[in-house]
Amino acid sequence: MPDPAPSRLGARDGQEQVQEVEERARRTGTLPEGQRDAGKIEVRQLEIPLGDEAAHVKPVVLVADGPRCQLTRLCTPRRIARFVRRRLRSSSRRPFSGQDDVVPDVIVVGVGVMGAAVLHRLAARGVAALGIEQFQIGHTHGSSHGRSRVIRKAYYEDPRYVPLLERAYVLWGELEASSGETLLVRTGCLHLGPRDHEGMAGVLASVGQHGLAHELLDAAEVRRRYPQFRIADGDVGVFESDGGILAPERCVVAQVAAARGLGAQIVEGERVVDVLVEGDSVVVETDRALHVAGAAVLTQGSWLGRGMPVTVERQVQLWFEARSDAFAIGRFPVFMHFAGDQIFYGLPPFGLPALKLCRHHGGPTVHPDTVGRDVTAGDEEHVRAWAREHLPEAAGARLLDAKVCLYTNTADANFLIGPVPGEERLFVAGGFSGHGFKFAPVVGEIIADLVIRGRTLHDIRLFNPGRFEG
Numbered sequence: 001m002p003d004p005a006p007s008r009l010g011a012r013d014g015q016e017q018v019q020e021v022e023e024r025a026r027r028t029g030t031l032p033e034g035q036r037d038a039g040k041i042e043v044r045q046l047e048i049p050l051g052d053e054a055a056h057v058k059p060v061v062l063v064a065d066g067p068r069c070q071l072t073r074l075c076t077p078r079r080i081a082r083f084v085r086r087r088l089r090s091s092s093r094r095p096f097s098g099q100d101d102v103v104p105d106v107i108v109v110g111v112g113v114m115g116a117a118v119l120h121r122l123a124a125r126g127v128a129a130l131g132i133e134q135f136q137i138g139h140t141h142g143s144s145h146g147r148s149r150v151i152r153k154a155y156y157e158d159p160r161y162v163p164l165l166e167r168a169y170v171l172w173g174e175l176e177a178s179s180g181e182t183l184l185v186r187t188g189c190l191h192l193g194p195r196d197h198e199g200m201a202g203v204l205a206s207v208g209q210h211g212l213a214h215e216l217l218d219a220a221e222v223r224r225r226y227p228q229f230r231i232a233d234g235d236v237g238v239f240e241s242d243g244g245i246l247a248p249e250r251c252v253v254a255q256v257a258a259a260r261g262l263g264a265q266i267v268e269g270e271r272v273v274d275v276l277v278e279g280d281s282v283v284v285e286t287d288r289a290l291h292v293a294g295a296a297v298l299t300q301g302s303w304l305g306r307g308m309p310v311t312v313e314r315q316v317q318l319w320f321e322a323r324s325d326a327f328a329i330g331r332f333p334v335f336m337h338f339a340g341d342q343i344f345y346g347l348p349p350f351g352l353p354a355l356k357l358c359r360h361h362g363g364p365t366v367h368p369d370t371v372g373r374d375v376t377a378g379d380e381e382h383v384r385a386w387a388r389e390h391l392p393e394a395a396g397a398r399l400l401d402a403k404v405c406l407y408t409n410t411a412d413a414n415f416l417i418g419p420v421p422g423e424e425r426l427f428v429a430g431g432f433s434g435h436g437f438k439f440a441p442v443v444g445e446i447i448a449d450l451v452i453r454g455r456t457l458h459d460i461r462l463f464n465p466g467r468f469e470g
C-alpha cells in the first residue's frame with residue numbers, strides 16, 4: 001500500500017481523506033476480514049499551515065485512534081511522519097530561532113512538576129504550548145508525589161544553587177498568591193552533623209557566601225531546643241528559619257491549572273514514543289498522534305531518553321505515626337542529618353499525622369517501568385535503625401504509609417538544563433538527582449528564557465547537558 005499522497009492529503013478535508021483511505025483498505029483487503037469495521041482513524045485536527053502566512057506549524061496534526069494495529073500497514077505514525085516531513089521541507093516557514101515576531105509552538109514531553117512549571121512559564125509569556133503526559137496529572141509512578149518536599153536555602157550541595165533558590169522562593173510565593181493555595185509552609189530547617197563533615201561544610205559555605213540568615217548551634221543547644229534528637233557531642237546544628245515544606249501534589253496541580261488558564265493545552269494518558277527533529281521543526285510521535293511544533297522540551301523525569309547521562313534510583317518515603325505533639329510543626333523542624341557516609345532527612349506531620357523519614361540515596365538502580373513498587377521490611381529497617389540511634393521516639397512508631405519514588409541521577413548530582421547537545425530545537429530539564437522539586441518554577445523560567453530568547457540571565461553553567469561528553 002503506498003503512502004497517502006501528500007498533495008491530496010494536504011489539500012482536502014481530513015475526515016474525507018481518512019474515509020477514502022479506509023475504503024481503499026477495505027477494497028484491497030488491508031484490514032483482515034471481520035476487523036474491517038473495527039479500525040478507525042479519527043482526524044481530530046488536520047492543521048498544517050504551510051503558506052507564506054504561516055509562521056509556525058500548529059501542534060496537533062492527526063490522531064489515529066482505536067485498534068491501530070489493524071491499520072498499521074495503511075497509515076502508521078511513521079508514514080504520517082514521513083508525510084509531515086516532506087511537507088515541512090517544502091514549506092516556506094521562517095526560521096524559529098531569533099525571530100522576535102514569531103510566536104513559537106512548543107511541546108513539553110512529560111508533565112510532572114518540571115513539565116508543569118515549563119508549561120506555566122511558557123504560557124505566561126504568550127507561547128502556545130502543548131504538554132503530553134503518559135499517565136494522569138498527579139500520578140504516583142514518577143518523582144513528584146508524596147505529600148511533602150523539603151525546601152531550604154543553606155545548600156550543602158553547592159553554594160551556586162542559592163541564587164536559584166532565592167528566585168524559586170519568590171516564584172512559589174507568586175504562585176501561592178495567584179492560585180490561592182498554600183504551597184509552602186516555613187517550619188525551619190535544621191542541618192545536623194559533625195562540624196567537619198563535608199555536608200556541614202557545604203551548608204556553612206552556602207550561608208557564608210550568600211549571607212543567609214541562620215543560627216549555628218552547638219550540640220548542647222541542639223539538645224536543649226530539640227530534645228527529640230540524640231546527637232554526638234561533636235555534632236553541630238545549623239538552623240535556617242526559611243527552610244520548610246512544599247506540598248508537591250498541590251504544586252503540580254497549581255502550575256497545571258495556571259498553565260491551562262493561560263492557554264496551554266495538556267493531554268493526559270498519551271505516551272510519547274519518538275521525537276524527531278526535522279529542519280526547523282520537531283515532530284513528536286505518541287501512541288495516539290503526531291504533533292508538530294517549533295521546539296520540544298524533555299521533562300520526562302526517570303523516563304528521559306535520547307542517551308542523556310542519567311541513571312534511575314529507587315527511593316522509599318516512609319510515614320511513622322507521630323504519637324505526641326513533640327513532632328508538630330512549630331516544635332519540630334524539617335531536618336537533614338549527615339550521618340557518616342549516609343544522609344537521613346525528615347519532615348514534621350503534613351497531610352498525615354505522621355513523621356516522614358527517608359534515607360537520601362543508597363537505593364538500587366532500576367528502570368521506571370519495572371521498579372518494585374512494594375515497600376519491603378528491608379526498606380523500613382534502614383530508617384528504623386537510624387531512628388533507634390538518633391530519633392528514638394519515632395523508632396518504634398507504627399508505619400502509617402510508604403511510597404516508592406524515583407531519583408533520576410547524574411554522575412555529579414547536578415541537573416541537566418539546556419539544549420540537548422547537537423539539537424538546537426530540543427531542550428532538556430532533567431537529571432534532578434533527588435533534589436530538584438524546590439527549583440521547579442525557576443527551572444520553568446530558565447527553559448522559557450532558552451526557548452524564547454536562546455539565553456537566560458540565570459547562571460546555569462553547572463547544568464550543561466553536554467558536560468559529560470568526550
Ligand SMILES: Cc1cc2nc3c(=O)[nH]c(=O)nc-3n(C[C@H](O)[C@H](O)[C@H](O)COP(=O)(O)OP(=O)(O)OC[C@H]3O[C@@H](n4cnc5c(N)ncnc54)[C@H](O)[C@@H]3O)c2cc1C
Pocket residue numbers: 109110111112113114115132133134135141142143144145146148149150151270271272273299300301302303304315316317358405406407429430432433434435436437438439
Ligand atoms: C522520595 C523522593 C524525595 C524527594 N525529596 C525532595 C525534596 O525534599 N526536595 C526537593 O527539592 N526534591 C526532592 N526530590 C526530587 C524531586 O521530587 C524531583 O527532582 C522532581 O519531582 C522531578 O520532577 P520531574 O518533573 O523531573 O519528574 P516526574 O515527576 O517523574 O515527571 C516526569 C513526567 O514525565 C512523564 N513522562 C515520561 N516519559 C514520558 C513519555 N514518553 N510520554 C509522556 N509522558 C512521559 C512521566 O509520566 C512523569 O509524569 C525527591 C524525590 C524523591 C523520589
